[in-house]
Amino acid sequence: MNVMLKDGKLCVTSIFNTHNHVFSPRKSKFFRCSREVNESIRRVLDTNDQAGIQMNKSFHAFVTEAGGFENVPFGEKDCRNYIDKARYLLVGKCGAQMLFEFFRRMQYKNVFWTDARSRSACNYFGDVVTFDTTYLTNKYGMPFAAFVGVNHYGQSIILGAGLISSEDTESFIWLFKT
Known part of the structure; x- marks a missing residue:
């Protein structure tokens, strides 16, 4: 690929496809754009996390329900990333407020x-x-x-x-x- 700077912007001038490979449709689910954890899965993950169910067990339940790993459009790491982000946002937004509420109710002085x-x-x-x-x-x-x-x-x-x-x-x- 050749690129030139025109009017302060990069413009592609030519592309050489000789070293490219055809995408495998079976492996396209591993692209980031295909690995989205949808809303219904997120709700189940949140519920299981609050119940103390380990992530690997939650993910295995999704795999079993879908009939195998090849039928699940996301990986266990995607689920872990979602839960980590959800926990961070929960503590980040509400952590100080929750601590303040404890103080206010005098459970902790x-x-x-x-x-x-x-x-x-x-x-x-x-x-x-x-x-x-x-x-x-x-x-x-x-x-x-x-x-x-x-x-x-x-x-x-x-x-x-x-x-x-x-x-x-x-x-x-x-x-x-x-």
């Missing part, structure tokens, strides 16, 4: 987060620790408390973080004891 790496870093670099609650989550006005240390390279490292329901003494005592 405060949340503290740290992981094994941060706890280990605190043991090594716990000589200098700063605590800051000046960050407020934009929509809900809940104070975000960051515990930041300094490693041996002089770099800031996160040792832990918390969301507290209010900036009162009781919340800070809980946070520092945690």
